[in-house]
Amino acid sequence: MPETESQLTSLFEHPGHLLRRAQQISVSIFYDEMGSELTPVQYAMLRNLESHGGIDQVSLSAISGIDTSTGATVCARLEEKGLLTRTVIPTNRRQRALTITGAGEQLLSDLIPGSQRLRRRLLAPLTSAEQLQFMALLTKLVQENNEQSRAPLSSVSPATREEG
Structure with missing residues (x-):
């Protein structure tokens, strides 16, 4: 066992446990700042759409x-x-093309201040430099472990998906 690794007897030494707790905190702040019109997953899907x-x-x-x-x-x-x-x-009757409505666009626009407050609150315990470092490291952790997910992120466009 490397010198830097402990026996991991405390849950707070497990990155997964801390990530789960951070997710719980993030979701709680999400509802505080964004209201209950959308869940975090609905927000992500609508924002991507x-x-x-x-x-x-x-x-x-x-x-x-x-x-x-x-x-x-x-x-x-x-x-x-x-x-x-x-x-x-029309070319694939099993698939549906999705389009955001005017109401969806307006809701996303209305949620921008809440999303800004959410980010500020979540990162508030960190200094500005730590916030940048944290976001860079968290992004790297997610990107480098993407394929380990049950639902890996894809950057594949619909056209590419149909060809490949």
Whole structure:
């Protein structure tokens, strides 16, 4: 065993435990700052749809790092709320093209100040330099371990997905 590694007898020595706790804290602050109109996953899907209009449900799930069954449920809920529309793709009748509605765009716009407060609150315990370092390290941790996920993030476009 390397000198720098302990026996890991305390949960607070386990990165996974700390990441889970950080996620719990993040979700709690999310609802404080963003309200209850959207869940964090719904927000992520809608935010990604905003910049990928016309994308299919499977691809939207992939670029959001969400499994396809959860993605389908989330899209159905967002459609019920009038925040997106799903249209059959003529070339593949099993797929649906997703489009954000005006109400969805307005909601995302209205949530910008809350998302800014969320970020500030979550990172507040860190100095400015630590915030930059933390975000860089967290991004690296997520990117380098992406393939270990049950729903790896994908940057594949719908057109590329159909070809490959």
